[in-house]
Amino acid sequence: AQKITQTQPGMFVQEKEAVTLDCTYDTSDQSYGLFWYKQPSSGEMIFLIYQGSYDEQNATEGRYSLNFQKARKSANLVISASQLGDSAMYFCAMKRGGSQGNLIFGKGTKLSVKP
Amino acid sequence: DVKVTQSSRYLVKRTGEKVFLECVQDMDHENMFWYRQDPGLGLRLIYFSYDVKMKEKGDIPEGYSVSREKKERFSLILESASTNQTSMYLCASSLRIGGVNQPQHFGDGTRLSIL
Numbered sequence: 001a002q003k004i005t006q007t008q009p010g011m012f013v014q015e016k017e018a019v020t021l022d023c024t025y026d027t028s029d030q031s032y033g034l035f036w037y038k039q040p041s042s043g044e045m046i047f048l049i050y051q052g053s054y055d056e057q058n059a060t061e062g063r064y065s066l067n068f069q070k071a072r073k074s075a076n077l078v079i080s081a082s083q084l085g086d087s088a089m090y091f092c093a094m095k096r097g098g099s100q101g102n103l104i105f106g107k108g109t110k111l112s113v114k115p
Numbered sequence: 116d117v118k119v120t121q122s123s124r125y126l127v128k129r130t131g132e133k134v135f136l137e138c139v140q141d142m143d144h145e146n147m148f149w150y151r152q153d154p155g156l157g158l159r160l161i162y163f164s165y166d167v168k169m170k171e172k173g174d175i176p177e178g179y180s181v182s183r184e185k186k187e188r189f190s191l192i193l194e195s196a197s198t199n200q201t202s203m204y205l206c207a208s209s210l211r212i213g214g215v216n217q218p219q220h221f222g223d224g225t226r227l228s229i230l
Contacts, residue, residue, distance in 0.1 A: 044221060044222070045207070045221035052216055091157065102160060
């Protein structure tokens with residue numbers, strides 16, 4: 001069965017430091033996609049970054065990078081130079097190849113950035 | 116820019132009422148989705164649609180129905196609202212082409228309370 005696991009319910013990080021949010025996944029598909037979303041307290045879900053299962057390079061998007069380790073089935077999000085506005089819930093999600101676009105979500109990690 | 120609009124940010128209804136949640140996207144996306152989000156459970160898929168008049172059950176369809184009469188609009192219906200349907204409801208859309216790498220774009224969510 002497809003599953004996404006985020007083992008950190010909450011994390012604290014000092015402003016300007018880097019932080020890694022963990023995500024492991026379980027799938028028997030060869031083709032799949034991994035996504036990270038940010039949800040501020042206002043509620044909207046904001047797409048951050050994507051990694052395809054066949055991508056050889058780790059994805060990067062500004063201060064966000066995805067540490068993809070396929071053999072370990074992990075797709076950790078790294079946020080560099082944390083800002084106060086990064087305080088939010090972060091969700092890891094996986095899309096199965098061949099599906100109509102369904103995403104399976106983890107339960108999320110609440111990140112708090114301290115000044 | 117990508118835009119998914121949900122008709123209400125906050126909604127209060129009574130047990131037994133028929134409730135309609137509306138979602139409109141302006142991106143000409145084929146796929147549309149309804150999720151509910153509860154603390155500690157992450158996002159769970161209720162229903163999705165990959166074309167006009169097409170619908171598929173997600174993980175928790177019981178007590179809900181959907182309607183997609185036009186490509187841009189996807190409605191979630193609570194046939195007879197119950198208190199256990201108090202939740203945050205999120206609508207999303209995505210392109211169907213491109214396989215696994217198309218992200219879903221979310222609306223701002225509707226916080227629904229059933230009294």
